Amino acid sequence: MAPHDMNTDDAPKIVGDPFKMPDLACGAMADSNTFKSAPEHNEPLGFPGELLENWQEVAIAKIGELAEKNRAFQVYLDTCVKCGACTDKCHYFLGTGDPKNMPVARQDLLRSVYRRYYTFAGKYFPWLVGARDLTREVLDEWYTYYHQCSQCRRCSVACPYGIDTAEISMAAREILDSVGVGQKYCNEIIAKLKRTGNNLGLNPKALRATLEDLEEDLEEETGLEVKLPLDVKGADILLITPSADFFAEPQIDGLLGYAKVFHAAGVSWTISSYASEAANFGMFIGSYENMREVSWRIRQAAKDLGVKRIIFGECGHAWRVGYSFLNTLAGPFDFLDQNYPIPQHILEFTMDEIDKGTLKIDKSRNDEFVMTFHDSCNVARGSAMGRKEGGQFDLPRQVLKAVCNHFYDMERDTIRENTFCCGGGGGLLTDDLIDLRVKGAKPRMTALQQVTEDHGVTHMAAICAICKSQFTKVMPKYGYEMDSILSVHQLVSNAVILEGQVDPEDED
């Protein structure tokens, strides 16, 4: 179905079941193809500009190379028993009914080729084990369906062997890139980041101007000089935040929230123009080298500015890279203050300040909102927070409950480690995939509709820039206003009263 076929009339009118099983619709999403990258997007990333002449040979060799370099890839290709426990766990399958969006079927697109060239059974009895040759059709099919996976890992939680389709998707995208078939959205962004330090291509001047505007807004609101410092040498904290926080709603309001918390805590902090991006799309394309290069900027910025701590803003996959990979890719961070986690999440910081009592909070300022929380998958299933297991689920909720009076969780099987992806993660947040994004959001949206029905929930908070952009776009298709998605630190910002703040309510 072409993107323009999707209209609001398709939106469910009554509250449905987020787990409702679709009928199998073979080929339903076969035409959903995201734009391919041009040579100028691929080459800066170290990939061939166009499809190689000997692509088949190179792709097959790459499968072997990855199997030797990545235990997960090797073991996951071998151990699936086709039990089917994962088949109904993917939001893209639930939303589209296309059987190739069942996690195991998605893995099989690549596993069938691996078997053909790398296993005894596949070499001599291909029909028996579903092995197949790597043809042009197969390559195209990979491109289509490995760009219908947001690498959310919900299937991995369900699998008795922990088989993680995200690992297979990442590997598949790396194989595609290595033969010259890349995705425009991701590769263009990585190339841009390597040029300018952020995904938007904002240069330091433009960034400074944006931050100054925001400082003015803050002064208007509070009557105080709340700073958004840029490139301040010798600051204590380096804030690494997604560049969407500088220009998109509701992300900006989250950024203002961090600024207020830092102000109230009385710490010195700064943003870096060289590393003005938390997002790391190197992860989406499965490229260790690109992910390492992007992460390396953070290390250099921290060293150059002479900071003591690194704090990440609200971004899902960035926090996965930050929490789980940064130490590997750009460590060891022995030049930072070892008394704090490296890196730290802004929610860990805010929670500490709430516990210490440094923040003066008036919860009633959020009374117009009846809140729920969307666990962003990369935070929920690929990282952690705080000192206790499950902190990545509890901290956001504790902070929300500390700043809001009305909070209700969605159904248990749609949150925490079982959270449904927003439908736009994993490098799919592009207009050419809008049909897929709307359909993939369905399980999450249905779960939201349930709590709206049961508890009158009006708004949903998230801690991922991609989730926020995605929801802004798709919520109207499900009967919500586009501003029904909020940043967690936006609610913090609403409720916090800074010392000396001129309260607008006091004025009248």
Next chain:
Amino acid sequence: MLSTLFAVLFYVATILLIVGTGMKVLKYARTPAPLKIPVSPAPRTRRGVIVRMGREVTLFQSLFKSNRWIWIFAMLFHWGMLLVLLRHLRYFTQPVWWWVELIQPFGIYAGFAMVAGLVGLLVRRIAIQRIRYISSPSDYLMLLLIIGIGLTGLGMKFAMPVDIVAVKVFFLGLMRFEINPLPMHPGLLIHLGLVATLMIIFPISKLMHAPGLFFAPSRTQVDNAREFRHLSAWASQLPPLPEGIPTEEKG
């Protein structure tokens, strides 16, 4: 003649099973995991991981949460098979260990449980559209193979008894590299033939899920990436990236 053939078959099957599986396991163990990818709920300590894996192996914890029917059939099959296998130790030990004696009666029920679980899995595979879609011929054959082993085994117990003393003499003999006559009982020969087949295909099939489970980074890694730097051998060999910020990029 047939006895010799089966003797050779079992020697070959045993060697292929041990060497093949051993090689695969070695390969898994040697392949590095470049990144920390534990999946939630991820323990923060090694102890926690041991507990997690213990629950996965004995209770199929994730499967319990994700699909109750598969879980029921899988538990019946795997636990049934374990008891049946332990019961079979009596053909390989002299004198028979006391606890092997003890479980003999349970082993018989376990045989039924095992076959029931397998039939359940087979029916699901055929009846449920999603699972039929992901199944290859080998997936059905594998189930039929093990069902065949179970049914011939139960058949010899209840319908067409076999001279188990002779069977025991045969296998004890094999362990001392002597070939004794195997009873020429069609049920027994089919049973043993299927068992040898299963042993041979084990290392080259999805049956590798059994050892593979212990090498899945998503389940076996400790969630402590911030505290301890994890670096794979090949990644440590990558060319170093330039230090410092290039002047043209200074803000």
